[in-house]
Amino acid sequence: MAEKSLPDDTLWGNVFHKETRTENNIYKVLAGIPIFEDLSRKELRAVERILHKRTYKENEVLFHEGDPGVGMYIIETGRVNITLGKEEKLLAVLSDKEFFGEIALLSETPRTATATAVTESKILGFFQPDMMGLMETNPRMGNKVLLKLARMIGDRLRFSNLENQQLKTKITKLEEKSSRKRVS
Amino acid sequence: MDLTIGRFLRLLIAFIVLGIVGWLLYSLSTIITIILLSALIAYILDPIASYLEAKGMSRTSATVIIFLLFFLIIGVTSWTLLPGLIGELYTLEQNLSLEDTSSLSARIESFVSTNLGFINVKNLNIEEKVKNGITMLTDQLLTMLAGLISIISFIVIVPFVVFFLLKDGRNMKKAFIHFVPNRYFEMTLNVIHKIDQQLGWYLRGQFTEAFVVGLLSVIALWLLGVQYFIIIGIFAGLANMIPYVGPVAGAIPAIAVTVIKGDDPITIFYIVIAFAIVQLIDNIVIQPFILSKSVHLHPLIIVFAVLIGGQFFGLLGMLLAVPAAGIIKVTSSELYEGLRKFNLA
Numbered sequence: 259m260a261e262k263s264l265p266d267d268t269l270w271g272n273v274f275h276k277e278t279r280t281e282n283n284i285y286k287v288l289a290g291i292p293i294f295e296d297l298s299r300k301e302l303r304a305v306e307r308i309l310h311k312r313t314y315k316e317n318e319v320l321f322h323e324g325d326p327g328v329g330m331y332i333i334e335t336g337r338v339n340i341t342l343g344k345e346e347k348l349l350a351v352l353s354d355k356e357f358f359g360e361i362a363l364l365s366e367t368p369r370t371a372t373a374t375a376v377t378e379s380k381i382l383g384f385f386q387p388d389m390m391g392l393m394e395t396n397p398r399m400g401n402k403v404l405l406k407l408a409r410m411i412g413d414r415l416r417f418s419n420l421e422n423q424q425l426k427t428k429i430t431k432l433e434e435k436s437s438r439k440r441v442s
Numbered sequence: 443m444d445l446t447i448g449r450f451l452r453l454l455i456a457f458i459v460l461g462i463v464g465w466l467l468y469s470l471s472t473i474i475t476i477i478l479l480s481a482l483i484a485y486i487l488d489p490i491a492s493y494l495e496a497k498g499m500s501r502t503s504a505t506v507i508i509f510l511l512f513f514l515i516i517g518v519t520s521w522t523l524l525p526g527l528i529g530e531l532y533t534l535e536q537n538l539s540l541e542d543t544s545s546l547s548a549r550i551e552s553f554v555s556t557n558l559g560f561i562n563v564k565n566l567n568i569e570e571k572v573k574n575g576i577t578m579l580t581d582q583l584l585t586m587l588a589g590l591i592s593i594i595s596f597i598v599i600v601p602f603v604v605f606f607l608l609k610d611g612r613n614m615k616k617a618f619i620h621f622v623p624n625r626y627f628e629m630t631l632n633v634i635h636k637i638d639q640q641l642g643w644y645l646r647g648q649f650t651e652a653f654v655v656g657l658l659s660v661i662a663l664w665l666l667g668v669q670y671f672i673i674i675g676i677f678a679g680l681a682n683m684i685p686y687v688g689p690v691a692g693a694i695p696a697i698a699v700t701v702i703k704g705d706d707p708i709t710i711f712y713i714v715i716a717f718a719i720v721q722l723i724d725n726i727v728i729q730p731f732i733l734s735k736s737v738h739l740h741p742l743i744i745v746f747a748v749l750i751g752g753q754f755f756g757l758l759g760m761l762l763a764v765p766a767a768g769i770i771k772v773t774s775s776e777l778y779e780g781l782r783k784f785n786l787a
Contacts (some may be wrong), residue, residue, distance in 0.1 A: 279444055311620075312624060318624060387632075387634075387638075
């Protein structure tokens with residue numbers, strides 16, 4: 259027997275269709291986030307249940323520099339500016355399926371920059387208490403997320419070390435150059 | 443001038459709001475007690491549900507299993523303890539009947555005159571005081587009987603509320619956070635988490651301690667052959683929640699019963715020793731394990747909380763006063779800390 263599908267023009271058809279589309283969108287967004295990469299669809303559904311879905315208006319601040327950080331934000335749709343200091347120096351412009359603030363999942367450190375929605379943005383929030391809860395109720399899944407987070411931070415640390423090393427080499431070279439100049 | 447009127451109006455509004463809150467608290471005392479009690483039970487059972495969830499169960503199955511186990515324990519406890527408890531209550535009622543009052547007071551008077559000679563027995567007027575006390579107790583018992591319907595509804599409603607709080611509590615919390623404006627959202631989430639962590643330790647600690655002290659007291663009093671050992675033991679466990687006064691308040695009924703019964707005065711000494719040992723076990727073994735992150739409440743605050751709880755919500759209010767004071771303290775301090783950290787205070 260052929261499965262009857264609900265026509266799009268009926269109320270129920272619209273409601274269900276919209277729901278599925280929204281869910282699919284969230285799964286696509288979540289699947290693209292590195293810390294959720296290793297999760298199955300079933301596990302992603304569990305993550306989706308604990309995420310906080312928020313809508314921010316144009317120019318609405320998500321968090322201020324110096325605020326205690328509690329977790330990460332994922333942009334479902336929209337654009338977010340990351341700025342630094344009172345002069346609002348633009349550090350990055352993030353859009354769909356991008357994320358920020360993931361370090362706050364591990365420790366409650368002050369936010370290092372301000373995040374402001376440039377357009378109306380649908381944001382998903384994944385916070386430390388939710389991650390702790392996940393580790394408590396579903397340790398397998400919690401471990402996967404935590405391991406991914408640790409790898410991500412490890413990679414970033416390695417990258418920063420490399421950058422540091424390069425900068426140090428540059429400084430040493432510049433110092434050598436200037437001392438040679440002084441001698442000659 | 444304007445400033446004074448403005449300040450007066452603000453003060454007036456504050457008083458009116460406070461009055462309305464007080465009136466609402468008083469009018470809705472039964473509902474508030476049900477919610478508070480249910481929330482407390484759900485809170486204490488939550489780690490078990492989370493543990494079962496971690497073992498692969500769904501939240502609903504975990505809640506159902508906890509409930510089945512809970513009712514099984516209640517059933518077995520009732521089956522084994524209830525006959526003894528009813529027996530104790532029956533004999534207590536018999537002993538407190540008006541006919542026995544004279545002999546009872548005579549026994550107390552003779553005990554006082556032989557052991558505590560410095561007290562003038564005639565000034566004590568024990569017989570009249572006991573008679574008045576018994577009349578008051580009988581009146582209270584009648585009121586309690588009249589409130590039997592509400593007790594039954596309590597027994598039915600509380601488990602019902604606990605079930606849904608345990609099963610859907612997390613979703614309820616999420617739904618509440620959903621309605622918080624974006625500006626306060628992250629702070630609210632953080633504050634709720636902190637309160638949750640602190641209260642979790644505190645409430646579970648308080649109840650575990652009360653349970654262990656109660657159990658040890660029941661065993662000790664049973665070994666010493668003290669009458670009404672179950673009731674007194676349970677009372678000692680609950681009274682233990684009140685610092686300093688609690689442990690003494692727990693021992694007093696046991697000593698009083700021994701005096702009234704005219705038992706060997708050496709039993710009083712044994713009771714004191716037994717309660718001292720229970721306290722020692724509580725301080726050395728139990729407290730370091732379960733109250734390592736407890737909420738520090740000043741004893742005076744606890745005493746006032748118990749009095750206010752009794753005034754507004756009766757006996758149950760007195761029992762719930764200590765955890766309620768803990769909840770208020772943690773919530774207000776974490777809320778203030780959160781507002782301060784997020785530059786909102």
